[in-house]
Amino acid sequence: MSKPKVAFYWCASCGGCEEAVVDLAENILKVVEAVDIVFWPVALDFKRKDIEAMPDKSIAVTFINGAIRLSEQEEMVKLLRKKSQLIVAFGSCAHLGGVPGLANFWDRESIFNRAYKTTPSTHNPEGIVPQEKVTVDGKELTLPKFYNTVFRLDQIIDVDYYLPGCAPPPDLVMNAINAILEGKLPPKGTVLSPNKSLCDDCKRNETKPEKLTIKEIKRPHEIMLDPEKCFLAQGVICMGPATRTGCGERCIEANMPCRGCFGPTDQVIDQGAKFLSVLASIIDVNDEKEIEKVMDTIVDPAGTFYRFSLPSSLMRRKRMPSVADNEK
Amino acid sequence: MSNEKFEPKIVGFLCNWCSYTGADLAGTSRMTYQPNLRIIRVMCSGRVDPQFIFKAFKEGADGVLIAGCHPGDCHYKEGNYKALRRYKLIKKLQSEFGIEDERIRLEWISASEGAKFQEVCNEFTETIRKLGPFNSKKGGKNE
Numbered sequence: 001m002s003k004p005k006v007a008f009y010w011c012a013s014c015g016g017c018e019e020a021v022v023d024l025a026e027n028i029l030k031v032v033e034a035v036d037i038v039f040w041p042v043a044l045d046f047k048r049k050d051i052e053a054m055p056d057k058s059i060a061v062t063f064i065n066g067a068i069r070l071s072e073q074e075e076m077v078k079l080l081r082k083k084s085q086l087i088v089a090f091g092s093c094a095h096l097g098g099v100p101g102l103a104n105f106w107d108r109e110s111i112f113n114r115a116y117k118t119t120p121s122t123h124n125p126e127g128i129v130p131q132e133k134v135t136v137d138g139k140e141l142t143l144p145k146f147y148n149t150v151f152r153l154d155q156i157i158d159v160d161y162y163l164p165g166c167a168p169p170p171d172l173v174m175n176a177i178n179a180i181l182e183g184k185l186p187p188k189g190t191v192l193s194p195n196k197s198l199c200d201d202c203k204r205n206e207t208k209p210e211k212l213t214i215k216e217i218k219r220p221h222e223i224m225l226d227p228e229k230c231f232l233a234q235g236v237i238c239m240g241p242a243t244r245t246g247c248g249e250r251c252i253e254a255n256m257p258c259r260g261c262f263g264p265t266d267q268v269i270d271q272g273a274k275f276l277s278v279l280a281s282i283i284d285v286n287d288e289k290e291i292e293k294v295m296d297t298i299v300d301p302a303g304t305f306y307r308f309s310l311p312s313s314l315m316r317r318k319r320m321p322s323v324a325d326n327e328k
Numbered sequence: 329m330s331n332e333k334f335e336p337k338i339v340g341f342l343c344n345w346c347s348y349t350g351a352d353l354a355g356t357s358r359m360t361y362q363p364n365l366r367i368i369r370v371m372c373s374g375r376v377d378p379q380f381i382f383k384a385f386k387e388g389a390d391g392v393l394i395a396g397c398h399p400g401d402c403h404y405k406e407g408n409y410k411a412l413r414r415y416k417l418i419k420k421l422q423s424e425f426g427i428e429d430e431r432i433r434l435e436w437i438s439a440s441e442g443a444k445f446q447e448v449c450n451e452f453t454e455t456i457r458k459l460g461p462f463n464s465k466k467g468g469k470n471e
């Protein structure tokens with residue numbers, strides 16, 4: 001029997017998810033033994049035309065990381081969808097939009113303006129910004145279209161499973177690969193990590209007082225962080241209550257609060273709104289003016305509560321006059 | 329669409345013990361008020377999950393009203409303070425999302441304040457009418 005064909009692809013991402021595959025260490029050898037990798041731009045020299053030449057549904061599973069922000073990414077994931085039996089959204093950006101999704105607080109023009117014109121390190125006196133078409137010496141050159149809005153993968157194509165995390169930890173990746181190889185898959189649409197909150201697994205949960213209340217909010221660099229006490233009990237924003245477990249409490253173990261990269265549990269639609277609700281509930285201040293003072297110490301609440309999930313939020317992006325209906 | 333023809337859709341989350349009863353009183357006292365408010369009765373203003381508010385906009389609301397008992401009067405003691413704290417934080421969040429400040433409003437309306445309910449309802453409807461449609465598609469749907 002021929003080995004199942006597997007593909008990896010990357011979209012708007014940082015490369016960390018590729019690293020996560022390499023981080024499987026010796027396990028990657030077992031994977032390579034069991035499967036036939038037909039496409040993996042970061043490591044192997046296969047081209048788009050090689051995929052186009054394959055029969056539909058001939059790839060057993062394709063792991064796609066990164067959010068969708070360019071027309072080329074949209075074309076590639078649509079092509080891979082056609083050629084694959086299963087698509088796994090790999091990592092926070094494909095799953096939720098991730099950090100690239102924070103660009104949804106801006107639009108194409110403001111991003112180009114900043115990136116190509118106004119950053120202090122930019123020297124661009126002619127104000128050149130990327131164009132979809134330019135003619136150089138009589139030849140036309142093209143670039144993919146840069147969308148106003150960043151999308152998570154399942155806003156563009158149908159997705160079968162989600163591997164959460166920035167980046168997904170090796171044990172979850174191996175579990176997923178084994179489940180696929182053995183054909184022991186959960187229902188379609190499952191996020192492949194336990195459906196409970198990070199606090200449920202966090203060692204610091206025991207240090208949470210019965211009724212958790214705080215009077216002020218501190219940023220991690222403003223205090224000496226207690227290495228054992230629950231961050232929220234120290235007045236430090238920790239997204240644990242609104243975040244799915246499964247990462248092994250990586251940040252907490254490094255004495256840093258959770259920023260929510262695993263996304264919410266199945267019961268929650270909007271991770272940021274859920275966290276807002278939790279946080280507002282534990283602030284033990286009732287006077288209107290005093291409440292405002294506390295809230296003013298929360299720097300960039302939207303960028304904090306939606307650090308990894310802005311394109312998955314109910315609002316999806318900032319409302320801007322430049323971004324009209326259905327405009328990419 | 330011209331704003332004269334625009335009929336705002338407003339979702340109102342009213343707490344069972346005070347504001348909903350206040351609205352009921354306005355009705356039984358035959359006070360007339362703008363018909364734009366779609367009332368959803370919740371047990372307490374503290375039950376209004378911020379997700380409800382964003383969901384309302386996503387589903388086509390142009391404004392959202394949260395109304396509860398006056399401070400100190402909540403049937404569950406603290407629920408309205410919780411609502412107030414969420415509201416203050418939502419105010420910061422909504423500006424980052426480009427949602428005009430006036431579109432989300434919190435009011436304390438007691439069971440005996442039928443007239444206040446009438447006033448809030450009319451005034452809020454006019455405010456939203458002037459602002460125009462929310463159109464969550466502008467950034468909300470598939471762009």
Ligand code: SF4
Pocket residue numbers: 198199202203204205208229230231232233238239240241252257258
């Ligand atoms: S809030 Fe953070 S530190 Fe506290 S129990 Fe939850 S995950 Fe752990």
Ligand code: SF4
Pocket residue numbers: 165166198243244247248249250251252257258259260261262263
């Ligand atoms: S602690 Fe939170 S932010 Fe850190 S890896 Fe886990 S889920 Fe992600």
Ligand code: FES
Pocket residue numbers: 343344345346347371372373374395396397401402403404405407408
């Ligand atoms: S019961 Fe009215 S606000 Fe809590």
